[in-house]
Amino acid sequence: MKFFIDTANLDQIREAQDLGVLDGVTTNPSLMAKEGITGDENVRNHYLEICTICDGGDVSAEVISTDFEGMVREGEALAALHPNIVVKIPMIKDGVKALRYFSDKGIKTNCTLVFSPGQALLAAKAGATYVSPFVGRLDDISADGIQLIQQIRVIYDNYGYETEILAASVRHTMHVIQCAEIGADVITAPLEAITGLLKHPLTDSGLEKFLADHRKSQQMHA
Ligand code: G3P
Secondary structure, three states, rough: OOOEOOOOOOHHHHHHHHOOOEEEEEEHHHHHHOOOOOHHHHHHHHHHHHHOOOOOEEEEOOOOOHHHHHHHHHHHHHHHOOOEEEEEEEHHHHHHHOOOHHHOOOEEEEEEEOOOOHHHHHHHHHHOEEEEEEEEOOOOOOOOHHHHHHHHHHHHHHHOOOOOOEOOOOOOHHHHHHHHOOOOOEEEEOOHHHHHHHHHHHHHHHHHHHHHHHHHHHHHOO
């Protein structure tokens, strides 16, 4: 399973990259705004910095337009920035057309704001590289985000669709584990949900005891 980090924060991207487990980065307009990145040139430079930090990893950059022509214009400009840019496109009618357009041109895409199996099927039909079902936002409204990942897995496997399931809006470690059990191709999560995976109290107490025993035996043989 690939690990993407879902942030536009450069320090957090660096930390995940330093850990050696990072395969890519996803951003969206809300995450860019959270970092105070505004203005076309700043946005472009920020994407370039992310691509440099996450060397070789896919970096999703979202279009703001909601009409086909606008998405094509923006997406082509984003894709021209760096070979690792993936054009992120919302699951709307013109978005589906744009997915097909970019797919035919060999430009990678990530279809975002996916909340149903039907939407995921359409994204695959349109040739999306990644589909982003939002797990946490479904859970937020008492629906079952993990079940959606399961449904999409079955549908894609039935027909051998190559679109990768990128579980998004992943909020915590259990989401990551459940997505891995189902066979999501990718998860994108905040840094804490990734680093949270390494924590276990028995690891900490076990290590403490190993080190204490080592110190004792060193003293005995000193
Ligand atoms: O990748 C999509 C993600 O940024 C949405 O996450 O936590 O805002 O639902 P969240």
